[in-house]
Amino acid sequence: SITVPELTSQMFDAKNMMAASDPRHGRYLTVAAYFRGKVSMKEVEENMLSV
Numbered sequence: 672s673i674t675v676p677e678l679t680s681q682m683f684d685a686k687n688m689m690a691a692s693d694p695r696h697g698r699y700l701t702v703a704a705y706f707r708g709k710v711s712m713k714e715v716e717e718n719m720l721s722v
Contacts (some may be wrong), residue, residue: 675710679718 681687682704685695692700705714 675706676718678706679704679715679722683722717718 679720684694688700690696690700704715704719
């Protein structure tokens, strides 16, 4: 199974975005992330803040 850090990293990878927005250039669109299943909210928050 995929881990929270792996999933978070994949979410912000430019090749996985459905818009011409590359986060490496300091530009982001609004993001909404829904994590389903047995996931620690603390782990999700820590990973989202480290992006």
